[in-house]
Amino acid sequence: xxxxxxxxxxxxxxxxEYELKNDLPKxxxxxxxxxxxxxxxxYQSAKQRQEILxxxxxxxxxxxxxxxxxxxxxxxxxxxxxxxxxxxxxxxKGTEVTYKLVSVEESDHEQGLIxxxxxxxxxxxxxxxxxxxxxxTPGGVKEFEILKLTTxxxxxxxxx
Numbered sequence: 001x002x003x004x005x006x007x008x009x010x011x012x013x014x015x016x017e018y019e020l021k022n023d024l025p026k027x028x029x030x031x032x033x034x035x036x037x038x039x040x041x042x043y044q045s046a047k048q049r050q051e052i053l054x055x056x057x058x059x060x061x062x063x064x065x066x067x068x069x070x071x072x073x074x075x076x077x078x079x080x081x082x083x084x085x086x087x088x089x090x091x092x093k094g095t096e097v098t099y100k101l102v103s104v105e106e107s108d109h110e111q112g113l114i115x116x117x118x119x120x121x122x123x124x125x126x127x128x129x130x131x132x133x134x135x136x137t138p139g140g141v142k143e144f145e146i147l148k149l150t151t152x153x154x155x156x157x158x159x160x
Contacts (some may be wrong), residue, residue: 005105009064016057024050067103075152079126082116083152086124088144091132096147099124 024046031043075081085100099114101124107115114121120142123135129149135142 005067005103006064008105009060009067013057013060013064016053016060020050020053020057024053063105072152076126077151077153079128079151080124080146080149081126081151084124085150086127086146087148089147091143091145097144101125 027046028043028050031040031046034040034042037043070082072083075083080086080101082101082103085098087096087098089096097112099112099120101116101121102113104115104117107113107118114124116122116125119137120135123133124144124146127133127146127149129146132143132145135144
């Protein structure tokens with residue numbers, strides 16, 4: 001799992017670095033040639049883009065470093081944590097739903113991949129099979145019963 005995240009982040013970093021080192025300098029040079037920089041919208045726009053890209057690049061590098069520090073051996077074997085798959089019973093709807101707790105980069109609600117930083121993800125962390133949990137979400141309070149918990153340790157080796 002973290003291998004795919006690392007590859008995705010490294011690819012994003014590569015694209016941003018290319019734009020910062022190749023495309024943006026050309027835009028800045030072209031815009032500077034238009035004259036007075038204080039009233040040059042093209043130049044100001046390029047400079048703002050440069051600042052945004054630098055901030056995003058710093059954020060991606062930080063995330064890459066954080067992900068590299070994940071120690072799978074320290075993740076709990078009996079409670080929900082990163083990489084856990086939970087089968088839940090939605091007490092309000094009377095239906096079952098399956099969620100997998102993942103990082104922000106992997107999250108995809110449509111696929112049942114819930115970020116550990118989302119309201120539902122946070123509410124499920126450190127819970128066990130049989131627990132009933134009430135979670136405040138932007139759409140209101142949701143109540144789930146945890147029917148089945150599969151931690152990252154219970155999954156095949158290639159899941160990591």
